[in-house]
Amino acid sequence: MKPSRSGNMTETERAAFVIGSRGSRLARWQAEHVASFLGPDVEIRIIKTSGDLFLDRPLQGQDTKGFFTKEIEEELLDGRIDLAVHSLKDLPTQLPPGLTLAVVSRRAAVADLLLVRPERVDAARPFPVADGAVVGATSLRRQAMLRRFAPHVGAAMLRGNVPTRVDKLKRGDYDAIILAAAGVERLTLDLSGLAAFELNPRLWLPAPGQAALGIETRENDARIRAALAAFHDETAWRAVRVERELLNRFEGGCHVAFAAFAEPKAQGMTLAVGVEDEAGRWLAVRVEADGDEAAQEAAWDKLMRVVKTGHEEDDWERALCRERRPSS
Incomplete structure (x- = not known):
């Protein structure tokens, strides 16, 4: 080259x-x-x-x-x-x-990664960050999910490339930050001195096309x-095509808190979609269907119904994250 x-x-x-x-x-x-x-x-x-x-x-x-x-x-x-x-x-x-x-x-790790200064870890909480912590979260999607899953913390704007964001956390500009796990893994960044938690992508939904x-x-x-x-990669293509089409139909982009995670199967697809409504509520739906287009339409119809009523129809109780242990 x-x-x-x-x-x-x-x-x-x-x-x-x-x-x-x-x-x-x-x-x-x-x-x-x-x-x-x-x-x-x-x-x-x-x-x-x-x-x-x-x-x-x-x-x-x-x-x-x-x-x-x-x-x-x-x-x-x-x-x-x-x-x-x-x-x-x-x-x-x-x-x-x-x-x-x-x-x-091919997709890398789809999850978001929560990095926390060790003195601000609160392992007793589902979102393991201490009360009142300042969490760097760039996108509206991450900020909306913080309000849903971690109302005890405050979101702050986080800009800069991936190594710069990690450096800002290490020097104490933030108590915790949220990044795409794929970028951290591709750069093999040194996370020593930080606690790392992988956020469950089936609950803490990723951006369309993430990873x-x-x-x-x-x-x-x-x-x-x-x-x-x-x-x-045809499997990744199937997933991101549906995710991006839903984002496009919702007139999304950086100005809308929107998330989607498609998991193609040999026959059909599991699809989860989330959005913040005008009242500031993070609402999400989950569907399974026999075909990609069928999953897309079912998710769209269900999401519109949930946004209209303001009431979710699925049981979203599951582990929010798991701690990543440093490799020995």
């Missing part, structure tokens, strides 16, 4: 495959992982996005759709890159005309699909 670069390339210098990526450590890992499936003639082009430039802005509001993708998509449409590698949970459901989600990776990588290409570029045939 050729070195990463951010400058313009001449046609004679151009690699067979040019990947567009953000510049964070996690984004580079993701791009390099995809590059390993494309052979030696690959170049990674680092592109700064609004999400990288405005680190003091909360990840919410209508104007933040495409917060981490817009500039990369512009280079893809202009032909300066051949494919873009995204954390799929950050990719809007409605892509610019001419672009498509072409390939999806999968999405490859965005131009619609007519069959070459990338063919080159990444071994990278594409």
Whole structure:
């Protein structure tokens, strides 16, 4: 693989495959992982996005759709890159005309991870953080579930790349933080000195597409699909397609607290969906159906009924998290 670069390339210098990526450590890992499936003639082009430039802005509001993708998509449409590698949970459901989600990776750990300073652990609580603790939680989804499952703590905005967020916790800016487990595992971060709890993804629901990588290409570029045939995971594709479609139907994005977790089976799918209603209540539903589309429609109908009544219909009593022990 050729070195990463951010400058313009001449046609004679151009690699067979040019990947567009953000510049964070996690984004580079993701791009390099995809590059390993494309052979030696690959170049990674680092592109700064609004999400990288405005680190003091909360990840919410209508104007933040495409917060981490817009500039990369512009280079893809202009032909300066051949494919873009995204954390799929950050990719809007409605892509610019001419672009498509072409390939999806196998999912890593779907759960969120709760990291806690040891003096603020309260093991007697289902959400094991002490009363009055300040918990760094970036997304509206995480903040809404904190209000539902841990009303004894306070949520605070948390920005920065994954290592920076962990460093902020270690230096005492927060009592605890919540991160996607997949990013922590991909970077093999040192969590020594912290207590780590894996939040149950069937109760503490993930973002649509969480833990999968999405490859965005131009619609007519069959070459990338063919080159990444071994990278594409059909089971993950089935799951994230349903999750993202439900998010799109709910007119979701960073401005709506919305979660979805699809678990495909050989015949059918189990699907859980959650949303915060206008009254600030976190409501969730769970369905099983024989087909992917049937699960999607059943979940949508059930969610709309629950949002209308404000009363859940499922028994959600189950363990919220389990502690992760350091490997010896």
